[in-house]
Amino acid sequence: MAGTRRGSSRMFTSSSGNALWRWLALAALIIVIDQFTKVLVVGRFQHGDAVMVTSFFDLVRAHNTGAAFSFLAQASGWQRWFFITLGLGAAGFITYMLSQHGGQRLFALALSLILAGALGNVIDRIWHGYVVDFLQFHWDWLAPLFPGGYFPAFNVADMAITGGAIGLILDELLRVRSGR
Numbered sequence: 097m098a099g100t101r102r103g104s105s106r107m108f109t110s111s112s113g114n115a116l117w118r119w120l121a122l123a124a125l126i127i128v129i130d131q132f133t134k135v136l137v138v139g140r141f142q143h144g145d146a147v148m149v150t151s152f153f154d155l156v157r158a159h160n161t162g163a164a165f166s167f168l169a170q171a172s173g174w175q176r177w178f179f180i181t182l183g184l185g186a187a188g189f190i191t192y193m194l195s196q197h198g199g200q201r202l203f204a205l206a207l208s209l210i211l212a213g214a215l216g217n218v219i220d221r222i223w224h225g226y227v228v229d230f231l232q233f234h235w236d237w238l239a240p241l242f243p244g245g246y247f248p249a250f251n252v253a254d255m256a257i258t259g260g261a262i263g264l265i266l267d268e269l270l271r272v273r274s275g276r
Contacts, residue, residue, distance in 0.1 A: 115198035119208040120191070126212035130252035131219060137230040146232070153233050158249040159226040176221055183218035187211055202270070206263025209256040216253030227251070 141147075141157035148154050161175065190211045198204050220227040229249035238245040 115204065116191075116195045119194045119198055119204045120211075122205075123208045123212040123215070126209065126252070126256050127216050127219070130212065130216035130256070133230070133252050134220065134228040137228060141230070152235055153231075156230055156232045156249050158229040158232070159224070160229050160249075161226045176225055180218055180221050183214045183221070186214050187218070190214070200267075202263055202267040206260040206267060209260030209263060211260075213253040213255070213257030213260065216251070216256070220253075227253075229254070231255075 137155070137157050141155070143157055143159055146154045146156040190207050194204055194207055194211075197207075217227045229251050231251060232246060232249040234244065234246040236245050238247055242248070
């Protein structure tokens with residue numbers, strides 16, 4: 097990612113020169129949505145509360161002191177500052193990449209989503225000391241992978257990070273394909 101990005105699909109390239117501010121505005125909008133949804137959950141639910149919405153989806157209030165899938169959640173507290181530092185470092189690097197490649201729409205969109213998700217969860221870690229998660233899906237077929245078939249709870253920031261990762265993979269596949 098850090099090098100030049102030749103061969104990126106023209107279909108996903110913007111004609112405008114420096115689109116950095118547009119991508120940062122998109123990230124800011126997603127951060128606002130993420131934080132707004134978390135404020136609603138924190139205001140209406142106690143930690144551990146759950147409300148069944150459908151047979152496979154619950155609104156919950158979960159706290160994650162770790163990373164994805166609660167990685168390092170049981171550590172002694174140092175992980176909070178590690179993930180804050182990591183998130184801020186990633187935000188700086190992503191902002192630099194956006195300043196260099198803001199005209200490449202799919203690539204910049206993916207980076208903006210990851211930026212928003214990273215900063216949304218950093219805000220939680222600074223404010224609460226943990227990340228607030230509230231969306232939980234469960235299906236019996238998930239039982240071999242997750243206790244009771246319950247996929248770990250997540251939030252809007254996590255969805256943005258996942259969408260951004262998918263976008264980066266798609267951008268790379270399109271770039272490689274167009275380079276033939």
